[in-house]
Amino acid sequence: MRAELVAGLLAPQPSTSPKFLYDALGSKLFEAICELPEYYPTRTEAAIFDAHLYDMARAIGRGSTLIDLGAGNCAKAARMFPSLQPLQYVPVDISVEFLRSAVDGLRQQFPQIRMTGIGMDFSTEMALPPAVRREKRLFFYPGSSIGNFTPDEAAGLLGRIRGACESDGGLLIGVDLVKDKPILDAAYDDGLGVTAAFNLNLLRHLNGLLDADFDVRDWRHVAFYNEDASRIEMHLEARRDLTVRWAGGERRFGQGERIHTENSYKYTRQGFLQMLERAGFGAVRTWSDAQGWFLVCHARV
Ligand code: AVJ
Numbered sequence: 001m002r003a004e005l006v007a008g009l010l011a012p013q014p015s016t017s018p019k020f021l022y023d024a025l026g027s028k029l030f031e032a033i034c035e036l037p038e039y040y041p042t043r044t045e046a047a048i049f050d051a052h053l054y055d056m057a058r059a060i061g062r063g064s065t066l067i068d069l070g071a072g073n074c075a076k077a078a079r080m081f082p083s084l085q086p087l088q089y090v091p092v093d094i095s096v097e098f099l100r101s102a103v104d105g106l107r108q109q110f111p112q113i114r115m116t117g118i119g120m121d122f123s124t125e126m127a128l129p130p131a132v133r134r135e136k137r138l139f140f141y142p143g144s145s146i147g148n149f150t151p152d153e154a155a156g157l158l159g160r161i162r163g164a165c166e167s168d169g170g171l172l173i174g175v176d177l178v179k180d181k182p183i184l185d186a187a188y189d190d191g192l193g194v195t196a197a198f199n200l201n202l203l204r205h206l207n208g209l210l211d212a213d214f215d216v217r218d219w220r221h222v223a224f225y226n227e228d229a230s231r232i233e234m235h236l237e238a239r240r241d242l243t244v245r246w247a248g249g250e251r252r253f254g255q256g257e258r259i260h261t262e263n264s265y266k267y268t269r270q271g272f273l274q275m276l277e278r279a280g281f282g283a284v285r286t287w288s289d290a291q292g293w294f295l296v297c298h299a300r301v
Pocket of ligand 1: 143
């Protein structure tokens with residue numbers, strides 16, 4: 001992890017993986033982002049799920065093995081339990097610790113659902129232990145988290161999900177769609193500065209991880225929609241010439257030089273359906289909001 005971070009910081013175009021945005025404070029700041037008027041994805045996706053929950057459950061069928069990728073506090077999946085009635089719930093997250101308290105609470109509430117929490121970085125491999133039923137696997141990947149991957153990486157992940165399904169498996173996924181640039185720009189550069197704090201907090205996290213001396217006040221949040229690449233880019237830009245030192249190394253940053261901290265790809269409906277098909281999925285049903293801002297897909301094997 002240290003090696004990965006340092007290599008990113010020393011690269012000609014410095015970058016860090018978006019996973020480093022989520023230390024304890026970063027996760028709280030992301031929760032705050034989800035409440036912002038400018039940040040439409042969370043609210044729009046929740047409204048789609050609320051409006052079509054029973055239609056989705058009918059398309060999926062009861063008794064699934066619900067595998068929740070990046071489950072976090074498990075809240076999104078738990079809202080589907082009454083309509084979906086899964087046989088087994090498998091929350092997956094990088095940190096099992098984070099899952100444990102959420103899963104303990106859910107066990108009390110839904111004693112009839114078998115729960116198996118898994119700590120795994122599913123972005124690199126989909127190695128599910130034998131305790132996970134093979135029958136009727138439904139992978140659940142909401143929140144447009146798929147947007148953090150490049151289209152090539154996303155296609156690879158979808159292919160691995162497809163590979164972990166038997167003939168009765170499927171995927172329920174939320175994807176943010178391409179829309180007018182001003183709406184996208186505002187969603188990632190809000191008036192209150194919460195997204196700026198979320199981005200800048202990365203530097204505090206790096207100070208802890210690398211024993212580095214980033215001064216948050218020397219950096220500026222930069223986020224914009226890159227229309228050619230169909231992605232939001234988040235960067236941290238040096239406000240002045242400076243040198244950052246960490247245990248075993250250092251780097252000079254000139255004023256205006258940037259660290260690329262996140263991409264958030266946006267898809268067209270057609271483009272995403274094509275990617276599902278290329279990954280080997282068959283019949284797809286989709287649900288969207290009236291403005292066509294966000295898409296939820298159920299893809300069968
Ligand atoms: C958690 C990756 C879906 O890309 O919209 C929000 C992260 N970054 N504001 C997104 C994020 C800045 C979010 N995802």
